[in-house]
Amino acid sequence: MRVVEEEYDVVVCGGGLAGFSAALASARHGARTALVHDRPVLGGNSSSEVRVTVHGAAAVHPYARETGIISEALIEERAVNHAVIEENGWTNSVWDLTLYDMAMRTENLTLHLNTPVEDVEVTDGRITTVIARTLNAETILRIRGRYVIDCTGDGVVGDLAGVTSYHGIEAASEYDEPSAPDSASELTMGNSLHFKTVDTGRPVEFTPPEWAVSYDDPEFFRSGGRLIQTVASGYWFIEIGPPWNTIYDNEAIRHELTRQVLGIWDFLKNKDPYWSEKSRNLALDWVGQVPGKRESRRLLGEVFLTEHHLRGEKPFDDEVAFGGWYVDLHTPGGLYAEVAEPVTSGLFTEAYDDAAEEEAAVEELAEKPGVSKYVGPYGIPLRALVSREIDNLLFAGRVVSSTHAALGSLRVMGTVATMGQAVGTHAAILTERGATRAGDLSEIERLQQTLLRDGCFLPNVRNADPLDLARTARVSASSEQRVSSIDVDTEDNLGGLGHWSQGHPVYPASGRLEQGLAQWIAVGDTPSIETLSVLLDNTSGQAREIEATIYAVDGIWDYRLEPGAPLRSGTLTVEPGERWATWPVGLTAAELPAGGYVRLHLGAAADVEWKLSDAVLPGQVGGYEVAEKRLRRFGGGSTFSFSVEPPLAPYGPSNVLSGVTRPTSSTNVWRSDPQAALPQWVELAWDAPVELSQVQITFAGHLLREYHGEPPLFRDPQTAKAYTIEAWDGDGWVELARERDNYTNRVVHDLPETRTDRIRLVVTETNGDPSASVYEIRAYASAVCTLPAYR
Template identity: 55%
Template sequence: MRTDSEHFDVVVAGGGMAGVSAAIASARHGARTVLIQDRPVLGGNSSSEVRVTPHGAAAFHGYARETGVISEALIQDRVVNHARIWEDGWTNSVWDMVLYDMATRTENLTLQLNTGVEDATVVDGRITRITARTWGAELIHDISADVFIDCTGDGTLGELAGNPGRQGMEAGSEFGEVYAPDEATSDTMGSTLCFKTVDTGAPTEFHAPDWAVRYDDERFFLKGGRKVPHLECGYWWIELGAPWDTLYDNETLRHELTRHVLGIWDYLKNRDPYWSPRAATLALDWVGQIPGKRESRRLEGRHILREQDLVENPAYEDEVAFGGWYMDLHTIGGLLKDVAEPTTANQWTNPHAASMGSKYVGPFSIPLSSLTSRALSNLFFAGRDMSATHAALSATRVIGTCASMGQAVGVAAALNHAAPNVADAAMANVADVQQTLLRDGAFLVHVGNADPSDLARSATITASSSDLVRGVGPSSQSHLGGVEYWRDYPLFPATGRLERRTAQWIIRGAGQPLDTIGLALSNHGDAPVTLTARLYPVTDIWDYQSNSGEPLASTELTVPVGGPTWVDWDVALPAAAAEGPGYIRIDLEASPDVEWHISPAVLPGQIATYEDRPGHYRRFGSGQTLSFRVSPAQRGYEPGEVISGVARPHRSTNEWRSDPAEPLPAWIQLDWDAPRTVRQVQVTFPGHLLREYHAYPPFFRDPQTLREYEIQAAQADGWHTLARVQDNTSTRVVHTFDSPVTTDRLRLVALKTNGDPSAGVYEIRAYEHPVCTMPSYPGRELTD
């Protein structure tokens, strides 16, 4: 047995998406970082060994997809991956290789695969070193470091170091949580094994072994919320936990889950009245042998995230990450119980009642104090071993949210690793952590760009042209480039029939009146229908309170029989406040005979909702725009939006779009009152935010992202090109010039998009000194 000794600034234990994001973020900020992963591939539950697909906030909220490190990986996967995304089981090695490639090309990052942490040394409340073993190499690693980050999922490093932990469900009385049980228990949500099938093109047989579980009753699936949407790959509800311990009985669970996977496939293949004829030529291609864990040990931090934090979404001073999955509390026992997860069972059996009810939360913020040890001065954690109650973990445990946390602690560790007490320093310097995360492409619900070094914030912004918000109709052309509904999941409503109260967000231009709103409606009844319409101010696109005070205006609209017909409302709203654009919401009361037509086009930043329970809206479909028109056309995509401080639609569209009627090239320009010295420019393009990763097809390049562009600076003899890029697919791009450029005007020239007739930009930043981290997959920069 050989032993090597090494010192790093930061150690990250665990190579799931939390660990990958933490390690890459840390290394990008100059910290010598080692990522220790006990498997041969990265990605954890999302890897090809387990094959749980990366979920996140965009599954339930428009424009809420996680950005930062995980966004780079997901975008690149779609660019190079030939496979369509299915729910659990499809993941191939292309995804593994994207993550491996990102880690390998990151400077300051050492990767140790097939290596597990076995021991930790703690001196005076501080971890000084760990011992790790590389299996198959007879190699022991003795590693010392300034900071340690536990992304193991099981809280293994924290447990070895003596950090207090929790396992199971807290009693409702401990934190006052509605969804906690009356009595505490050590039981956790279960683990899942995935599978994948292949169509052989010829009839095939399958005979389950005698030790497989036998299934014969289709009611177990239909009434238990165990939906079979297709036969291509596995299902989340193939789940077992209690009476076994998901941590210590992991191998027993693996075997028991294998018995159930084979038994379920045997039933679908040979005895299910609907699926068996459709499975005639299908054969099992792969059965996972690593259980995908939902929950095991949670490490206690300075703050324990609770159910109320998700529902109330407080603006924490130390906010560093966000989530937006619902409180997804699976039935303890999984396959051993009649119902897998009550909310989902209700959805599948009664689509008209599709709702998570009060379990539908977010986007919500996650504080650094929930990722920081209260017992050890140099330990952070991220992922499903974060400091949270069982109820709160039900929403934070999904992969996109774990990655958001991972990037946050990676930045916190790198910026503060030299401090005597790293945890205290990170909390004291959390404003720097927040601004660094935003600069690196992450998103925070309550924090915007306040970077004093960003020269763009003091510039006057102009553009060659700007798109106007006129509306979209039932025949408007879609420019989504093949992005569709994620049809494996129940996204409601499927049509615009007003079976519930329904609303559409519309942007108002600063200082503009709004005279008329028109809606494209059809009346499927046999007599004209009168329905109530109201107009409300809203704070942002996730302002889901449907009863939000006094309306700005209200009326009764008469919808004639037939259609679609444009029904106009003379709202006669006076000029809006001049400080900037903002949203209003038009509501229509339920009227089942009336259909509000869904437009094939998605108007950027303007989404629809429907009332899922009294007083509360949720996203309509997967982020559709309902057909509307406004007069006068509203200035919703003005150049100044690129320095609004937020790089996605939120309280405004936060996007400049060029006039689609004017052919490219188009430009957007920064003007200063005196020359500035610029060494680095960062641009964030639209794309990859509206919908869940699952909605994006193979080889996808988002039409909204600029494919070819130039960065130019004005000099005494005219405009000079500082950078020209082709074949870009990244939404965040960074350009560092060989030498500083002094200029009073800088502009981005959009030459080609990936399909959208408009050029679009969310944000532009400019710096005198290089501070922006380089993304892994920039476009191809041309040189003279």
């Protein structure tokens, strides 16, 4: 057996999306970094070995998709992958290769794959050495590092180091969490195994082995949250945990899950009254043999997160990541439990994929358990990712310092990737400073501003980067989009980003006023709103009266049904048929939230439908009423048909210097007039010449929803494809950089040494949108921005 000694600044253990993001972030910031991973491919549960799709805050909240390193990976995968996303089980090796390619492009990063951690050495409260074995190479690695990051999922490093850990479920009496049960237990959420099928084009038989589980009752797959919408791949509910331990009994769970997968496929293929016919030409193409874990150990950090932290309005001063998935607690026991997962069980009662049947199956949520589980978007503090007991240990992923209930939201892969990038960046900064404690928060503002500069999003932190010269500039543009009307006939300018479904259930499926509906309307610099009209279809055969209310709201994530005193209240009379109902609201500038949002509410009215637009109006989304006087995003983030006079002005050029790179309390995006032909430009000007060597641009796109709705080879139409960066030399514009085939959102350009008092971005072509669309422009005298993997 060969023994190899290595030394790094940062050692990241675990190559799931948390560890992958941590390692790339650390290395990009100059720290010599090792990534030690026990599998042959990166990505953990998202890899082709497990095939769980990457979920995050955008599943619930509009414009809440995670950015940073995870965004680079997801954008690239969709741009080069031929495969349609079919929820769990679909992932192919294109995703594996995308992650591997990003790692190989990263300087200062050493990969050790097929290398599980076996032990650690601890001296004076610090991990000095990580001991790992490279499988099939008869090699023991003794890796020393100044900082160690545990992203193993099971908290292997922390456990070996003697860190306090938690396993199981806390009782409600411990933290008074709404989702906690009366009694504590050692139970956990289970592990899942997926499968994938292929259409052979002809009938094909399937005979299960004798040892497979036998299912005979169709009702088992029509209840308990075990929703079947496709036989292409799946399912998350093929899940087993207790009575087995998800760590020590992982192999026993794997064997049992294999029996379950084959038995379930046998039922669907040969016995189910609905799915057997649809499965006639399908054959099993892949059955996983690496179970995907949801929960095991949680390590003790300097802050212990509870469900209340996810619901609280007070932000953490050390916010470094964010989440927004709902409190998704699967029932311990999985397939052995009567209800696999309460929220899904409450939302869906049918198991068919026919569009009409699916729409009928999705019931009103007002009485459903999922309503109380929605949280966020919320910030995650660094102190929940730093060990309280080991000075140089950080961690990210499902090992986060939290209760079982809080983990229900924190555990999803989009969220853990943002945690990983935060701790990797923090470790690199600590290394540069020569700091000795991972819990050193003396430069937390620097860490936050670095994360923002690297493309991450923090809900409660804006760009205040002292090095960003753009913050002192004046901004102007060639044109800007003004909004007067969006209706059913509005051209779908955003290339398939209309009312999203693509096989994934969205609720509601139409604008029928079976419950109250709402539309967030971005005001921008509009001086007044004289009239507000909505397009309604009254099929009752008689005039109907609908209660209408307008509120000022804090932003697109202000879900309060009654956020304050109404700006206006009234009644709209709607004659039979499809027609515009006009309301002379007469709102003045003094009443409108400058730069922010108002929200129009329509009360429930039988046989009346508020018509949806097929187009998307960026930053402006619909909502629907749920229980507890709350609203939720409508469908996949659709826009209801409405018109205003005078036209709204929410997309001015000043938005590129707002300090926020997505719609939140305002749209935060400049959009050129879609009626004005490209090229269009946005310009920064200073009172005196500045020295420039680097420019970073954040284009629009890839934010509204999760990437599940994006087709193969997708390029977001809002993202600029071809553009130039130009500087004024006193006589004319001089080209500094040119791009002809861009499809990503964060781009960085190193410029020739330039002294100028004006630069401009000129967008000559987008990937489909007639408007040029930019969230942010940054400018620097030196090269401080990390370079994306693909540029």
